[in-house]
Amino acid sequence: MTRNGKKHPRSGHTFRLAAVLALSMLALLLLSACSDNEQSVFHSGSSADGQDMVSRVPWDYRIIEGSVGDLIGSDMTVLPDNELMPNDGNYATGDKIWVLQYMDAEMTTDSSQRSSVHLSSWSTIKTFKSQAEAKKDMANLKIPVTTEIDLVGVYKTQYKDKTRNFAVLELPSGNRIKQPIDDARYKALEKKKKVSVKLEEIHDFADYDSAYAKFRGWAS
Known part of the structure; x- marks a missing residue:
């Protein structure tokens, strides 16, 4: 403020600069959150009525043969399911690859210890240039x-x-x-x-x- 009560001409500029910096920091935090590793499959809790125990666990892994579809920025689509994955292997469209997929299960256990299981669909988590590399990785998971x-x-x-x-x-x-x-x-x-x-x-x-x-x- 000046002595006559008017705002200093630099105060508005300073405010806008501070706002831009705050938004930039927020954007960096969001990007960091998005780039974190996959969250654990494991989860447990109670059902809506609180009577049953519901758990989510890893159920199975498999390796399938696939190929690279469209390249989208630093990502790629993996055929035949058209899943979007990071192109960490610097693949080109049409390249043959091997895909590691997982399935998880939601298990509901009642008070009598009887369990019911609901299986998810297969989801891709990693790609490999050779089947041998994929099998070596899966051997540590099963x-x-x-x-x-x-x-x-x-x-x-x-x-x-x-x-x-x-x-x-x-x-x-x-x-x-x-x-x-x-x-x-x-x-x-x-x-x-x-x-x-x-x-x-x-x-x-x-x-x-x-x-x-x-x-x-x-x-x-």
């Missing part, structure tokens, strides 16, 4: 293990003249699954509390230390 897990119990069901046997297992994630078994395995497991099984650890590509274990068979 890992077979043999271990002991809790056996909740075994039971029989009967319909007319047919009897079926089942074993209920508790996975390391806390989810319970039901597996059909024959009479011999029913007798072998009837009094056991632990059982040796084959599992496949599906690791979260954005947080490798997090994994979901899937049942892949009996170890003995």
Whole structure:
């Protein structure tokens, strides 16, 4: 302000400069947020009514053959699904590539520990110039293990003249699954509390230390 109450001619310029700088900083923050790595697949919480537990976990990975479609700035479309991906490999239109895709699952567990699973569609997360490179990367995301897990119990069901046997297992994630078994395995497991099984650890590509274990068979 001048002594007669009028604004100094530089004050408006200073205000506009400060506003431009503030907007520039906001734009940089937004760009930084957009360029962050993929968020973890894992998520857990309660359903809308608060009665069930809902979890989101990585379910599977696969490798498929694809090709490069249109180039859009520093991105590219990946055929056959026309997914937009960063062109980190400096590919040209028509180049053959190998694509790593993932599928996640939304699992709802009720108070009786019964689970229902809803699978997502496949989504592309990475591209490779060779199938060997893609397989090497996926080998770190899907890992077979043999271990002991809790056996909740075994039971029989009967319909007319047919009897079926089942074993209920508790996975390391806390989810319970039901597996059909024959009479011999029913007798072998009837009094056991632990059982040796084959599992496949599906690791979260954005947080490798997090994994979901899937049942892949009996170890003995």
